[in-house]
Amino acid sequence: MTAQLTTRVLSADAAAIAEAARILGAGGLVAFPTETVYGLGADATNGRAVARLYEAKGRPAFNPLIAHVVDLRAAQALAHFNAKAARLAKAFWPGPLTLVLPKAPKCRVSDLATAGLDTIGVRVPNHPVARDILAAFDKPVVAPSANRSGHVSPTRAEHVQADLAGRIDLIVNGGATPLGVESTIIACLKEPVLLRPGGLPRTAIEAVLGQKLAYAPPGSPRADDAPIAPGMLAAHYSPRTPVRLGARRVEPGEALLAFGSTPAEGAKSAQKILNLSPRGDLIEAAANLFSHLRALDGAGGTRIAVMPIPADGLGEAINDRLTRAAAPR
Numbered sequence: 001m002t003a004q005l006t007t008r009v010l011s012a013d014a015a016a017i018a019e020a021a022r023i024l025g026a027g028g029l030v031a032f033p034t035e036t037v038y039g040l041g042a043d044a045t046n047g048r049a050v051a052r053l054y055e056a057k058g059r060p061a062f063n064p065l066i067a068h069v070v071d072l073r074a075a076q077a078l079a080h081f082n083a084k085a086a087r088l089a090k091a092f093w094p095g096p097l098t099l100v101l102p103k104a105p106k107c108r109v110s111d112l113a114t115a116g117l118d119t120i121g122v123r124v125p126n127h128p129v130a131r132d133i134l135a136a137f138d139k140p141v142v143a144p145s146a147n148r149s150g151h152v153s154p155t156r157a158e159h160v161q162a163d164l165a166g167r168i169d170l171i172v173n174g175g176a177t178p179l180g181v182e183s184t185i186i187a188c189l190k191e192p193v194l195l196r197p198g199g200l201p202r203t204a205i206e207a208v209l210g211q212k213l214a215y216a217p218p219g220s221p222r223a224d225d226a227p228i229a230p231g232m233l234a235a236h237y238s239p240r241t242p243v244r245l246g247a248r249r250v251e252p253g254e255a256l257l258a259f260g261s262t263p264a265e266g267a268k269s270a271q272k273i274l275n276l277s278p279r280g281d282l283i284e285a286a287a288n289l290f291s292h293l294r295a296l297d298g299a300g301g302t303r304i305a306v307m308p309i310p311a312d313g314l315g316e317a318i319n320d321r322l323t324r325a326a327a328p329r
């Protein structure tokens with residue numbers, strides 16, 4: 001359960017910017033305006049802060065988040081830019097364009113923020129308040145739209161307050177956002193593909209690239225089309241090792257993804273054991289989910305057995321993710 005927080009609202013002056021950076025550094029949640037919509041920011045490198053963010057939004061599933069940075073140089077520390085990606089970044093950043101790119105090996109953004117994917121969405125926003133916060137914090141900030149899951153994106157601080165008061169630490173009020181629609185998302189893995197139409201018209205992008213863009217919303221058959229980017233756009237990481245859920249005992253050859261303080265039967269014979277949260281904390285479990293799954297996937301077991309995870313709070317998103325990982329392929 002989310003503990004009830006006192007959500008402060010500050011108008012966007014120098015003191016508010018400094019306070020926003022301080023709260024982000026302490027693992028807190030700060031809503032702030034961008035030129036598109038208000039974002040709900042967390043330290044992208046802090047898995048627990050990212051887990052709290054999903055919980056505050058009430059997301060039933062872990063969607064990958066956009067990492068916001070202050071300039072192209074900061075973005076290059078997170079992701080690999082091919083020639084077309086670099087051209088788009090130079091033409092449109094800062095601005096309402098998000099690029100989905102291969103995650104750089106040294107990228108420090110948490111696995112939970114990218115939902116375990118090898119790709120990352122990055123954007124350099126063009127709003128003085130967002131830019132000042134990013135400059136003051138000096139680390140990437142993940143920021144989904146600052147609304148409860150399933151609600152529309154907020155374009156005023158009052159919308160954020162109506163949706164998220166009591167669930168986040170601070171709202172920086174910078175007035176109405178100029179564009180009012182989310183950023184346009186382009187995947188640049190091989191050939192550029194439009195994933196989400198948004199504040200930057202596709203015609204402007206096509207003019208810079210000198211080519212038409214294919215449109216492939218996430219989950220569409222097109223998104224998985226071999227000619228564009230084989231298997232890379234499906235926004236879900238899945239282990240190669242089969243996954244067995246609700247395991248109370250470990251079968252021979254299995255690796256174990258544990259949860260809580262009660263040991264599974266036969267745990268001594270497990271190929272490898274990692275515990276999502278020995279003290280049974282779902283926020284800690286979410287923060288560890290993708291990195292533990294990856295580590296167990298590489299442990300050489302015949303299967304990954306997963307102990308039961310409670311369904312409340314972030315447990316719903318964790319179980320959603322695990323159910324997908326266990327689905328027959």
Ligand code: TXA
Nearest residue numbers: 036038039063064065100119120121143144145182183
């Ligand atoms: O204008 C915006 O983009 C706003 C402001 C706050 O920057 N942010 C925003 O974030 O709209 P969000 O989380 O509400 O939407 C981000 C979208 C999601 O649909 C997510 O699936 C997609 O971006 N996305 C992020 N990373 C991705 C990735 N690696 N691969 C595919 N899709 C990705």
Ligand code: MG
Nearest residue numbers: 144145146153
């Ligand atoms: Mg959104």
